[in-house]
Amino acid sequence: MTDEPKTIAFVLYPGLTLLDLAGPLQVLGALSDLGLPYRAVTVSERKEPIGTDTPMSLLATHTFAEIPKPAAVVVPGGGTPTIRALTDETLLSYLRGAAERAEFVTSVCTGSMILGAAGLLDGREATTHWLYRETLKEFGATPVAKRWVEDGPVITAAGVSAGIDLALHLVGRIAGDEVQRGVQFMIEYDPEPPLGPLDWSAAPVEMFHPWAEATLRQGLEGHPELLARLLVHV
Amino acid sequence: MTDEPKTIAFVLYPGLTLLDLAGPLQVLGALSDLGLPYRAVTVSERKEPIGTDTPMSLLATHTFAEIPKPAAVVVPGGGTPTIRALTDETLLSYLRGAAERAEFVTSVCTGSMILGAAGLLDGREATTHWLYRETLKEFGATPVAKRWVEDGPVITAAGVSAGIDLALHLVGRIAGDEVQRGVQFMIEYDPEPPLGPLDWSAAPVEMFHPWAEATLRQGLEGHPELLARLLVHV
Numbered sequence: 001m002t003d004e005p006k007t008i009a010f011v012l013y014p015g016l017t018l019l020d021l022a023g024p025l026q027v028l029g030a031l032s033d034l035g036l037p038y039r040a041v042t043v044s045e046r047k048e049p050i051g052t053d054t055p056m057s058l059l060a061t062h063t064f065a066e067i068p069k070p071a072a073v074v075v076p077g078g079g080t081p082t083i084r085a086l087t088d089e090t091l092l093s094y095l096r097g098a099a100e101r102a103e104f105v106t107s108v109c110t111g112s113m114i115l116g117a118a119g120l121l122d123g124r125e126a127t128t129h130w131l132y133r134e135t136l137k138e139f140g141a142t143p144v145a146k147r148w149v150e151d152g153p154v155i156t157a158a159g160v161s162a163g164i165d166l167a168l169h170l171v172g173r174i175a176g177d178e179v180q181r182g183v184q185f186m187i188e189y190d191p192e193p194p195l196g197p198l199d200w201s202a203a204p205v206e207m208f209h210p211w212a213e214a215t216l217r218q219g220l221e222g223h224p225e226l227l228a229r230l231l232v233h234v
Numbered sequence: 235m236t237d238e239p240k241t242i243a244f245v246l247y248p249g250l251t252l253l254d255l256a257g258p259l260q261v262l263g264a265l266s267d268l269g270l271p272y273r274a275v276t277v278s279e280r281k282e283p284i285g286t287d288t289p290m291s292l293l294a295t296h297t298f299a300e301i302p303k304p305a306a307v308v309v310p311g312g313g314t315p316t317i318r319a320l321t322d323e324t325l326l327s328y329l330r331g332a333a334e335r336a337e338f339v340t341s342v343c344t345g346s347m348i349l350g351a352a353g354l355l356d357g358r359e360a361t362t363h364w365l366y367r368e369t370l371k372e373f374g375a376t377p378v379a380k381r382w383v384e385d386g387p388v389i390t391a392a393g394v395s396a397g398i399d400l401a402l403h404l405v406g407r408i409a410g411d412e413v414q415r416g417v418q419f420m421i422e423y424d425p426e427p428p429l430g431p432l433d434w435s436a437a438p439v440e441m442f443h444p445w446a447e448a449t450l451r452q453g454l455e456g457h458p459e460l461l462a463r464l465l466v467h468v
Binding site: 029181 | 244246251252253255256257259260263273274275276283287288289290291292293294295343363364381392393394395396398399402403406411414415416418419420421422423424425426427428429431432437438441442
């Protein structure tokens with residue numbers, strides 16, 4: 001008797017932030033290497049190279065249509081292209097369908113804003129990149145300043161690198177602490193930020209807020225109503 | 235008067251570990267976003283999709299031939315395919331040429347074994363993934379158990395996720411602490427491994443050593459001499 005492995009779908013869309021995707025993909029992709037009944041796949045609308053916010057394009061293994069009902073879904077975030085994706089009905093519709101039977105609906109960074117735009121954060125606690133955290137209110141969510149936030153099947157991570165922590169947590173949920181620790185050793189995740197942990201009392205808000213606002217304005221050109229609602233919060 | 239930006243070349247080869255690449259690419263790619271005179275590029279032998287150790291392929295922006303003399307080079311590591319790359323003369327020859335005038339020659343994880351195979355670690359202190367650390371002796375290097383090791387222009391990182399720390403350190407070297415801190419906030423790098431830091435006294439050596447040995451045997455099929463020398467150290 002062989003069980004079909006459960007599919008974890010990593011959602012690619014143009015301009016995503018590479019590390020949002022790569023952290024969880026590396027961590028959760030290790031489940032099958034360890035003999036666990038999961039398989040990671042990458043999905044995009046079409047089988048074409050997808051640009052990222054780095055000088056590199058990606059090729060997914062599957063189209064949205066080929067993986068309509070994954071067991072788990074991971075949505076990476078990004079800057080202007082991610083804000084643009086908030087009104088990408090093809091992507092949103094895929095996520096709504098994928099979420100219907102998924103055990104875990106997850107995001108990294110501003111990927112949670114996409115989940116929100118798809119209506120999947122309504123009434124839930126969630127997080128996102130620190131610069132955009134309050135915008136989650138506009139999607140019916142309660143923003144929480146944590147590294148990752150779990151509310152039922154929905155688990156959202158803070159900015160970019162937080163996807164690694166979320167994914168390790170998810171490995172623990174799926175396969176227990178011993179496997180989680182094994183994966184942590186495998187990726188030698190024993191972080192030493194050269195300048196130490198972030199001092200949130202010294203966050204360079206003035207440096208970043210104009211950028212956050214510009215990102216919203218560029219990403220939501222042609223969508224003045226949503227733009228106005230989100231701008232209140234950055 | 236406009237200065238040409240300095241080029242940071244990220245080296246792609248088949249089967250690399252995605253996160254080894256994505257961490258530094260995200261961090262160092264931010265330099266140009268911040269208006270600094272650097273540009274990141276990805277280079278591969280040919281302009282074809284490059285498979286990774288995750289279910290996703292990559293497309294580089296340039297060929298090796300197009301970027302012969304970068305200002306900095308970053309070599310990601312991986313498992314069996316990286317060991318196989320130790321005897322890839324096209325790759326090694328590219329790295330030797332690229333290193334000649336580079337200000338920084340860097341690697342993540344077992345990427346340092348590739349630098350070693352290219353003769354670039356001779357007489358230097360270096361590090362790599364913890365499972366393979368002692369193999370660096372066979373390339374004339376002195377292995378050091380640190381998150382990253384800087385010896386002249388050569389900076390090597392420990393396993394996989396250590397590339398993020400190395401890259402932040404390099405941003406600091408290039409542009410100072412304030413910029414480094416800005417990038418750290420941008421990627422919200424305030425790590426919270428769910429199970430805490432790694433306890434090296436409890437490293438699952440018995441779980442991993444058979445895998446490390448198999449990786450060497452598979453990657454160095456047809457190269458019995460190098461295989462025998464490296465096997466001594468895992």
